[in-house]
Amino acid sequence: MAAGALRGVLWPRAAAGLRAARAALAAPSGARAASEMSKDMMPGPYPRTPEERAAAAKKYNMRVEDYQPYPDDGMGYGDYPMLPNKSQYERDPWYQWDQPDMRHNWGEPMHWDFDMYIRNRADTSPTVVPWHTMSKHFLLFLGTMLIMFGLGEIYPSYRPVGPKQYPFNDLYLERGGDPNKEPPAVIHYEI
Numbered sequence: 001m002a003a004g005a006l007r008g009v010l011w012p013r014a015a016a017g018l019r020a021a022r023a024a025l026a027a028p029s030g031a032r033a034a035s036e037m038s039k040d041m042m043p044g045p046y047p048r049t050p051e052e053r054a055a056a057a058k059k060y061n062m063r064v065e066d067y068q069p070y071p072d073d074g075m076g077y078g079d080y081p082m083l084p085n086k087s088q089y090e091r092d093p094w095y096q097w098d099q100p101d102m103r104h105n106w107g108e109p110m111h112w113d114f115d116m117y118i119r120n121r122a123d124t125s126p127t128v129v130p131w132h133t134m135s136k137h138f139l140l141f142l143g144t145m146l147i148m149f150g151l152g153e154i155y156p157s158y159r160p161v162g163p164k165q166y167p168f169n170d171l172y173l174e175r176g177g178d179p180n181k182e183p184p185a186v187i188h189y190e191i
Contacts, residue, residue, distance in 0.1 A: 043078030052079075060109045070112070081109050087117040087124040162188065 047053040047069060056079040057067035070077035091103040098106045102118065111117055117124070127134070165188050168174070172183035 043076075043080040045078055046072040047079050057081075061107050062109065077112065080112060083109065083111045085111075085117070085124065087122055088119045089123045090125045 044056065044059070045052075047056045053067065053069075054064050056069065057064045059079070060067070060081050062081060068082050069079050070082045088103045091097075093103070095103075097103050104110065116122060169183040170186045173179055177183055
């Protein structure tokens with residue numbers, strides 16, 4: 001009886017000790033999830049005075065002349081800088097970036113919609129051929145193809161084909177021929 005009572009007391013104590021040890025090994029104190037952003041990385045309130053504007057520019061490692069926040073239209077951008085809508089293709093590929101795959105330096109603010117302007121998405125760099133020339137060429141190609149498809153529907157052309165050839169004397173038995181008779185010879189060619 002006493003051994004059963006002792007076992008009942010020691011078991012919860014041992015389980016609590018194992019849980020504490022497992023928790024200590026799983027995450028050291030002060031560790032947070034990787035998805036959380038610290039308070040200094042979150043946008044602050046919209047800057048209303050020149051002093052707040054200068055403090056926000058300093059926070060984002062920008063000059064006061066270059067700092068332009070998003071408009072205070074209730075979308076929650078706060079004091080985050082409004083960067084130009086340029087893709088990463090427009091940035092110098094030969095520069096020694098801190099993060100070369102993103103063409104981004106440490107401490108440099110990222111575009112609010114940076115995932116829209118990464119290198120496997122939209123390319124906003126200027127093109128060699130003007131837009132109106134590209135659109136004319138595309139419309140000319142599209143019009144030519146539509147005319148060709150229309151002519152193909154009006155005047156269809158088919159490849160000449162012979163009758164379908166089957167093995168075993170044109171499937172004589174499979175098509176209900178008499179197995180006791182010799183099937184007629186089927187010749188699909190002339191020499």
